[in-house]
Structure formats: structure tokens, C-alpha cells
Amino acid sequence: DNQKRGMLETFLAYMIPNESEPFWQYAQDVVTEAKHRGVPFIDAHFDKANIYTWLAWQNPPGRQLHNAIMEHILNPQHPQAQPFMTWLKKLYDL
Numbered sequence: 429d430n431q432k433r434g435m436l437e438t439f440l441a442y443m444i445p446n447e448s449e450p451f452w453q454y455a456q457d458v459v460t461e462a463k464h465r466g467v468p469f470i471d472a473h474f475d476k477a478n479i480y481t482w483l484a485w486q487n488p489p490g491r492q493l494h495n496a497i498m499e500h501i502l503n504p505q506h507p508q509a510q511p512f513m514t515w516l517k518k519l520y521d522l
Contacts, residue, residue, distance in 0.1 A: 438475040440493060442509040443502035444482065455482040 432438070444452045459477045463469070469477050484490050486501050496502045504513055516522070 435475055436493070437479045439509075439512045440497075440502060441475065441479055442512060443497070443504055443506050445503045445506065448482075451485060452478075452482055455479075455485065 441452070456478050459474065459481050462477075463471075463474070467477075479493075480490075483493075483496055483501070486496070491499065491501055493502075497504055503509070
């Protein structure tokens with residue numbers, strides 16, 4: 429929406445299904461702990477590390493972002509995702 433901070437991965441996190449929320453929170457905790465232990469990603473990439481960690485735990489693991497949307501691992505219909513989806517559709521005249 430060009431108003432909020434973040435990268436594409438930041439906004440795609442709004443598409444994580446409600447039933448996966450506990451695992452999403454745990455993925456973020458794991459990434460934070462990994463950073464504290466010296467994993468060498470830059471702070472600006474926390475959101476990337478979070479979503480790719482969560483995607484690594486899905487079935488099948490490690491899907492690319494566009495596949496995760498097409499396969500409904502990420503839910504573009506999630507209410508939190510609607511402002512982003514509205515912006516995206518307007519941007520690309522979809």
C-alpha cells in the first residue's frame with residue numbers, strides 16, 4: 429500500500445492463515461533467537477527470514493512466495509491482507 433514499512437514479505441505475512449498463527453509466532457521467535465546466536469542476515473531482512481522460516485515448515489516445505497499463494501498456503505483472502513490486495517489490484521489494473 430506504499431504507506432506501511434516493509435518489503436513484499438512483510439505484507440505477505442498478512443496472508444498467513446489464522447490456524448497457523450501459533451507456528452508463525454514460533455517462526456518469528458526462532459528467527460530472533462538465531463539472530464542473537466549470530467546468524468548473519470541483516471536486520472532489514474528479518475521479515476524475509478521470518479516468512480521463509482515459516483514456509484520451510486509447511487507441506488510441502490520451502491515453497492516460493494508465488495507458489496505459496498497459488499497453493500493456498502498463504503491466503504490472499506485473509507482480512508488482514510485486503511488492503512494490500514486492493515493496492516496490488518489497483519497498481520496492476522487487475
